[in-house]
Amino acid sequence: MQGVHAAVLTNFDDNLQIDHEALAAQIERLIAAGIHGIVACGTMGEATSLSAGERGEVLRTAVGAAAGRVPVCAGISATSAAQSIAYARDAVAASADSLMTLPPYLYRADRGELLEYFGAVASATDLPLMIYNNPEATGIDMPPALLAELVDTLPTVTAIKESSGDARRIADLLHRCDDADILVGGDDWALEGRLIGAEGWVSGVAVVLPEECVRLWEIGDGGHLHDSRSLYASLLPLARFDMTSKLVQYFKAALDELGIGGGPCRPPRLPLTDGELEQLQAAVAIASAARATR
Secondary structure, eight states: OOEEEEEOOOOBOTTSOBOHHHHHHHHHHHHHTTOOEEEESSTTTTGGGSOHHHHHHHHHHHHHHHTTSSOEEEEOOOSSHHHHHHHHHHHHHTTOSEEEEOSOTTSOOOHHHHHHHHHHHHHHOSSOEEEEEOHHHHSOOOOHHHHHHHHHHOTTEEEEEEOSSOTHHHHHHHHHOTTSEEEEOOGGGHHHHHHHTOSEEEESHHHHSHHHHHHHHHHHHTTOHHHHHHHHHHHHHHHGGGGSTTHHHHHHHHHHHTTSOOOOOOTTOOOOOHHHHHHHHHHHHHHHHHHHHO
């Protein structure tokens, strides 16, 4: 799970059915831009609006489009271990390369329950598992000590996606977790995480501006701080939408603004308001102007 992994959108047609052709084209565009991996059926992919069968369809399309050129990670987050395990087995059937899961939805599990949950999910398949810490989304904040314990005790846990927004945790996790890749999970602190030493970044803004995100990661790795800061500044107005509840609508709208086509979202997500769209358009304009000068 090293490098920049795009958290792909699920494209829908005007009838809100999965547009597999558009999804495959999205993945082709991202790979051509240098993206290092694909994450499907996550928040960006509107996974909670997909049926179990549709999740499998999305994964098969993603794996087929990637065609072995980059790894495909399958989101398997659910309300119970049993459901996550069912999604995991579907991911195996679809030939996904790895799995990603949050803690169980809708219940604030304690430490013992989390150990039981992740243990059950991790042991259900042989695929590598990335544990996803996102306190805003789940109401559960897993501190570095607990995440390190999961890495130490569960052999298939090979990556941590840290989305608390506290960049200090990246350094803490790197210190504690020798046997797992530590990934930044928020777009508006990606450079901070990279400079601290994160091995990867799961990104929503990379779906919109993949070349820029890959370049940011690469020049950050090379220590070219001035160039990194300049590029990052042009990305941040758009990247900040990643840490909002309407990130999917914002990034789909950004693709529409760029003429690439993001398309509609399924309810309960509704289109952006006029004011939100104006903010999005301003952010896209900043990124586009910076691109034109490079």
